Amino acid sequence: MFVRAVGEGGHAFAEVKDSIKPGADSVSSVVEPVRKTRNPLKWIGRYLSNTNKHEDRPFDFSMLIGPSYSAATSVGLGATASGLYSWDRSDPLLPKSNVSVYANASLSGMLAVGLRGNNFLPHQRYRFDYQLSFYTFPGKFWGIGYENGASDANKSDYERVKLQFKPSFLFRLNESVFLGPVVDVEWVNSFGFENETLLEGQDKSVANYGAGFNFTYDTRDFVLNAYRGNFFRWEQMFYPSGFGNDYAFSYTDLTYSTYHQVWKGGVLAMELHTLFNYGDVPWTMMAQVGVLGRMRGYYEGRYRDRNIMEGQLELRQHIKGRNGIAVWVGLANVFPNFGHIYYDEMLPNYGIGYRWEFKKRVNIRFDLGFTKDSPNFTFNINEAF
Structure with a gap:
């Protein structure tokens, strides 16, 4: 005889089997619990399907692990975590603050960890931004x-270890409009150069300690995806001699971007950026093509010099879900210098990318960028600008 016990919601939780042995009056009962097995793929699917549905949490935090790739680092495994929160939940007009944590390791031998974030303090009287990275x-x-x-x-090949904080x-x-001080600590240790003559006599390892100011005008509706x-x-920075700097120099970094909704689900974004260096600029601090989401597809640092002017125009279109x-x-x-800007040295860039909403207004992006040299694929979190 079999008896199935049914719990709340109609789920079976035990099965009783009664057996009568020949020549015996006793009845033995064996209870066998039903074990539920968890499917890890279903759990991952449920987790990812809900990462953008927790805006009401005091700290909306989610994590994603998956493959990564860039021209500079090759194929690897990366983990990224993103958090959204408010310093004053009673103020609906206060922009959400954010924090991103990332770690990455690749087949080329690259190892990188970092932390970056933007904080809008109560009443927007102050704004605190930061980035910390080691790779x-x-x-x-x-x-x-x-x-x-x-x-x-x-x-040519070389090895590099870099730490930056x-x-x-910023004061509102x-x-x-915001204005405030900026501090920069950067240390680069390079070795194993295949062709040291390309450094033009500069040191392989460089330490920079600088300070300056940041003037910001910002009317974006959301910092990470406007x-x-x-x-x-x-941003105006100074790295004077006598403060542990190997090189004395300064730079002016200007960025302007604008965002417009052109039709339902469509956003047209444009960015213009310039970086001008003055003084004895080390090779590690020169303007480089292919950094910070600009000129996607170029090998980071292949093209570098004292100054850079660059711009990009991007159309972002929501498809479905x-x-x-x-x-x-x-x-x-x-x-x-400004006397050496030539039309035939312009570097073109174009591409196409896929966006998946990891969290509300926080996208994972897969971009295929075409360059003067060769196309390259990049994977990252947050929009490029």
Whole structure:
């Protein structure tokens, strides 16, 4: 005889089997619990399906682990975590603060960990931004200047270890304007150069300690993925001699971006960026093509010089549910001074990408960028700009 016990919700929780042995009056009962097996693929699916549905949490935090790839680091395994929170939940007009944590390891030998975030303090009186990163990996170096970067014969190997910490604390001057100090600590240890002559006599390892200010005008509706608004930043940094710096120099970094909704689900974004260096600039701090989401597809640092001017125009289109696409075009030019800006040294860029909404207004992006040299694929979190 079999008896099935049914629990709340109609789920079986035990089975009783009664058996009568020949020649015996006793009845033995054996209780066998039913074990539920968990399917890890279903658990992952449920987790990912809900990462963008917890806006009401005091700290909306989610994590994603998966493959990664870039031209500079090759195939690897990465983990990224993103958190959204408010310093004053009673103020619905206070922008959400954010934090991103990432770690990555690749087949090339690259290992990177980092932390970055933007904090909007109560009443938006202050804004605290920061980035902390450490990485080590075997890289490629072509030298300084456009001509060196354009020559495949200059491609050489080297090893690099880099540590950087860069916080800024901004005071709100009015509704959209912020001004405040910036500190930068950067240490680069490079070794194993295949062709040291490309350094043009500069040190392989460089330490930089700098301070300056950040002036920001920001009307974006959301920092990580703006649908509308404008953003302007002027960052002025100084690295004087006598403060442990190997090189004395300064730079002016200007960024302007604007965002417009052109139709349902469509956002047109544009960014213009310039970086001008003055003084004795080390090779590690020169303007480089292919960094910070700009000129996607270029090998980071292949083209570098004292100065850069670059821009990109991108159309972002929501498709359905959590899916979207993006297409962009861009141009860049690296040059030693304003007397050496040439049309035939312009670096073109265009590409297409897929967007998946990891959290509300926080996208995972897969971009295929086409360049002057060769196309390359990149995988990252948050929009490029």
